[in-house]
Amino acid sequence: MACFLKCVPFNVTPTITDKPTSKEGSLAVSGVTRYSWDDVEALTSNFSRLIGSGGYSSIYMARLSSSAKAALKVHVSSHRLYKIFKLELDILLRLHHPNIVKLLGYFDDSEENGALLLEYLPQGNLQEKLHRNSKQVLPWRNRVAIALQLVQAIEHIHEKCIPQIVHGDIKSSNVLLDKNLNSKLCDFGSAKVGFSSMVQPSTMSPRSRHVTMVGSPGYTDPHYLRTGVASKKMDMYGFGVVVLELVSGKEAFSAGKGEMLAHVAAPLIQEILDHSSVDVAEDSVRGFLDPRLLRDSIDIIDEVKAMLSVAALCIGSPPSLRPSASRVAESLIQKIPSLSFLGCGKKRVI
Numbered sequence: 001m002a003c004f005l006k007c008v009p010f011n012v013t014p015t016i017t018d019k020p021t022s023k024e025g026s027l028a029v030s031g032v033t034r035y036s037w038d039d040v041e042a043l044t045s046n047f048s049r050l051i052g053s054g055g056y057s058s059i060y061m062a063r064l065s066s067s068a069k070a071a072l073k074v075h076v077s078s079h080r081l082y083k084i085f086k087l088e089l090d091i092l093l094r095l096h097h098p099n100i101v102k103l104l105g106y107f108d109d110s111e112e113n114g115a116l117l118l119e120y121l122p123q124g125n126l127q128e129k130l131h132r133n134s135k136q137v138l139p140w141r142n143r144v145a146i147a148l149q150l151v152q153a154i155e156h157i158h159e160k161c162i163p164q165i166v167h168g169d170i171k172s173s174n175v176l177l178d179k180n181l182n183s184k185l186c187d188f189g190s191a192k193v194g195f196s197s198m199v200q201p202s203t204m205s206p207r208s209r210h211v212t213m214v215g216s217p218g219y220t221d222p223h224y225l226r227t228g229v230a231s232k233k234m235d236m237y238g239f240g241v242v243v244l245e246l247v248s249g250k251e252a253f254s255a256g257k258g259e260m261l262a263h264v265a266a267p268l269i270q271e272i273l274d275h276s277s278v279d280v281a282e283d284s285v286r287g288f289l290d291p292r293l294l295r296d297s298i299d300i301i302d303e304v305k306a307m308l309s310v311a312a313l314c315i316g317s318p319p320s321l322r323p324s325a326s327r328v329a330e331s332l333i334q335k336i337p338s339l340s341f342l343g344c345g346k347k348r349v350i
């Protein structure tokens with residue numbers, strides 16, 4: 001999760017009622033099992049296989065049976081991080097969507113230790129898939145499918161959940177991939193729940209016009225950085241940057257060059273906003289496209305332009321002009337024929 005958390009106080013109201021199940025030592029809440037620490041140790045074979053780590057957690061392989069795998073996210077033990085664990089737990093208990101990581105169970109000592117048992121996504125996160133595994137090129141049709149599935153997950157939390165949820169940290173390492181490269185949004189530790197559209201961090205003093213957080217480098221909405229006002233539009237900004245990553249194969253922030261992808265793309269984005277993606281020179285588009293996809297570029301150039309025009313609108317200013325997640329989903333389905341391999345045009349999951 002991003003350092004967003006340092007600025008926004010959480011008001012986590014426990015909403016979970018535990019009900020006993022037949023399994024000894026475990027409790028279940030709406031199909032989600034509550035585990036004891038002994039269960040957790042057994043499921044992970046004493047935390048023997050680390051499969052991922054984030055700023056505030058470690059993720060271990062867990063086995064529910066000889067064939068069924070899961071991922072156990074253990075939050076670092078502390079009172080402050082326990083609140084983040086509770087926030088993520090409360091949100092995941094409410095969320096059921098094919099493109100959002102599924103909660104299977106949890107451990108909670110009600111003080112400062114918590115762990116989430118999640119469905120296991122064997123292809124890891126999108127950031128690694130795009131940038132670290134250079135031998136295996138992610139095909140174009142999977143990239144557009146991932147963009148659509150991600151925006152459908154965002155649409156679900158923004159527009160279908162009551163109260164609505166803002167994720168607060170949309171980035172490629174928070175997009176996990178299943179064995180068929182379907183995407184699942186994870187990491188709700190930075191989320192805001194139940195405000196109408198905007199939230200202002202209370203740590204912003206009237207004298208200070210700047211917020212202390214910087215967010216995940218390359219993904220944070222500059223409007224949020226300037227004003228401290230968080231809204232659904234900041235998720236759309238993060239989504240726009242992920243689309244730029246999918247198209248270009250470049251990282252959102254290059255530490256070596258100290259360069260942000262949104263800045264690198266700015267001239268092309270401006271051209272698209274000033275004219276229309278249809279009129280933008282094909283050479284400029286090819287110049288931005290992931291070189292590993294250039295071989296197929298003749299067939300996909302119109303789709304690349306459609307993806308770029310979505311990214312341009314999502315990272316544009318002012319935030320009020322950015323499209324909603326449902327508008328983006330509709331526009332991708334309309335303009336990208338490759339999505340038909342998913343049957344996306346026919347049936348929408350929201």
Ligand SMILES: Nc1ncnc2c1ncn2[C@@H]1O[C@H](COP(=O)(O)OP(=O)(O)OP(=O)(O)O)[C@@H](O)[C@H]1O
Nearest residue numbers: 001052053054055056057071118120121125173187
């Ligand atoms: N269900 C899962 N299946 C497989 N791998 C996972 C799963 N959940 C998390 N991971 C791996 O662990 C990484 C970190 O997970 P996550 O983002 O939830 O942790 P975090 O502490 O909130 O991280 P961050 O500092 O990025 O916010 C993911 O990018 C992914 O590589």
